Amino acid sequence: MRRADRPSRAGTRTEIDRTSFEPPYHQLASILRQQIASGVLRAYDRLPSEVQLCERYGVSPMTVRRAIGILLDQGLVSTEQGRGTFVRPLLLSTATFDLKELEELFRDERTRVAILEARTLPADERIARRLLVAPGTRVIFLRRLLSVAGEPAVYHREYVICDPERPVIEAELEVTTLRGLFDGSGETGLKRGDLSIQATVLNQEEAALLKAAPGVAAFNIEHVFYDFDDRPASWGWFICRGDRLRFRTTVGAPPRA
Known part of the structure; x- marks a missing residue:
């Protein structure tokens, strides 16, 4: 046949x-x-x-x-x-992965954010290179810990451009703005972002915050977000324990559309 x-x-x-x-x-x-x-x-x-x-x-x-x-x-x-x-x-080279599980974490009503640190500091050479500013430019440094139902899930570090015309308000330090990046809700004021994912292991600080042993496998999701003038607005990274995040995809035609 x-x-x-x-x-x-x-x-x-x-x-x-x-x-x-x-x-x-x-x-x-x-x-x-x-x-x-x-x-x-x-x-x-x-x-x-x-x-x-x-x-x-x-x-x-x-x-x-x-x-x-x-x-x-x-x-x-x-x-x-x-x-x-x-x-x-x-x-296999055509496979694409999304951040669905991270998105679901932000959608979860049980997700809470603890602001561990929020201060301004002068950009060193590495920060200045990422944000395309002159070394010494003042930037906002943020450290956040996202927890779900009381259990730590993601550690976030970020450097944000200081904009005198648009001061950072308290709500933006919490989960609201981060959630908008993943589910499209709210106004983020961002045009696009570059993200990269790499395997890593938890250092002492990360392990203590995420309640894991140092050296445990984790994912580092680095990001640079851009404003509508195509200028970097922030640079940072999410640290997520390896057992908290999975990447799945289908290569080829799925059985049903």
Whole structure:
């Protein structure tokens, strides 16, 4: 039996539902995605042509193009000029991870923030380089400890640009602004951020605050946030115990969209 002739699995969509509120191009993308996920279409297989898809599903060329565009954006297919559209092989290098578990920590109503330190200090060479200011420029230094239901979860250190026209208020020292960075709530006044994640081990200070032994594995999530003039607004890092954070992702087409 040819792959294209294999019966569809129960519960999967095989036709465009004209009565659905879901746009036809989105439905077609889901149908093709399901075929990739189920193995009907496999790595390096060529998708049916635009004309064939139009005839098979009774849709317009524009609908087909938009559906293929979705699959391209999702990294499931690639196009070759004059040859067609092909299913991409499974590539671990395309895997992307999010910070969902950290976001959930900030969404948790039990999360509390303890301000361990808040003061101004002159930027040394390292701070000045990160914030693109002259050495000696006054910056705000913050240390926070985030706890969930009374248990320490994340230690945060941050250096913030001093802006005389916009003084830092007490609410911004707490979890409100940090939560906004992860769930989009509130007004952070930030345009973008650069983040990097690296494995580390807890030093004496971090271990004491996070109630763990020194040398325990942890994640260091370093960040630089930028304002709407593309100038660094803050630089810092989150220290999270390794058993508090997991990174998960799916490579390739998931069984269901």
